[in-house]
Amino acid sequence: xxxxxxxxxxxxxxxxxxxxxxxxxxxxxxxxxxxxxxxxxxxxxxxxxxxxxxxxxxxxxxxxxxxxxxxxxxxxxxxxxxxxxxxxxxxxxxxxxxxxxxxxxxxxxxxxxxxxxxxxxx
Numbered sequence: 001x002x003x004x005x006x007x008x009x010x011x012x013x014x015x016x017x018x019x020x021x022x023x024x025x026x027x028x029x030x031x032x033x034x035x036x037x038x039x040x041x042x043x044x045x046x047x048x049x050x051x052x053x054x055x056x057x058x059x060x061x062x063x064x065x066x067x068x069x070x071x072x073x074x075x076x077x078x079x080x081x082x083x084x085x086x087x088x089x090x091x092x093x094x095x096x097x098x099x100x101x102x103x104x105x106x107x108x109x110x111x112x113x114x115x116x117x118x119x120x121x122x
Contacts, residue, residue, distance in 0.1 A: 004039065005068050006050035007114040008060025012038065015051045018088045018111050025081055026070060046071070062113040069117040075104050081118035082106035090116075 009015040016038050023029055023040040031048065032039040036055075041048020049068060054060050072078045079096045085108040086092060093107035093115060105119035 002047040004041065004048040004050055006037075006052050007068065007110070007112070008054050008062075009051050009112045010053070010060050011111070012036070012051060012053055015111055018085070018090065019049065019051055021084055021088055022070070022081065025077070025084055026072075060112060062115070067107075067115040067117055069105075069119055072118045072120045074120055075122075078104055078106050078118045078120055082108055085110070085116065 012035075019038070019040055020030070028040055028042050028045070028048075030038055031041050031043055032050075037050055037052040039048050039050040070081060072081060075096070082092075082096050089111050091109045091113075093109055094105070096106035096118075097104065099105050102122040103119060104122060105117055107115065107117050109115050
């Protein structure tokens with residue numbers, strides 16, 4: 001149902017390094033970019049993610065209640081994504097663990113404060 005998601009940034013080059021590493025762990029890479037926008041994903045694959053400087057030239061801000069979730073292949077990848085995000089300067093929003101039922105997840109924020117999640121349903 002979702003084609004792609006974009007998040008705002010005030011420093012595209014800095015944010016790109018963060019998402020290049022996250023995308024590599026997920027087995028994908030950049031698929032489109034220009035001076036204002038970079039998108040990561042696999043053409044014909046699942047939903048991708050984009051990082052963009054706001055079109056209206058106003059500062060990028062974080063949406064309260066907005067979160068993007070990355071589908072991981074297993075618990076180990078959830079753990080690696082969380083640790084990777086923190087090593088890249090992201091902030092912890094919830095260590096990896098079972099949340100309810102068979103939902104294993106970790107929560108973190110990118111360098112602009114956008115909330116992200118890595119999860120697996122077992």
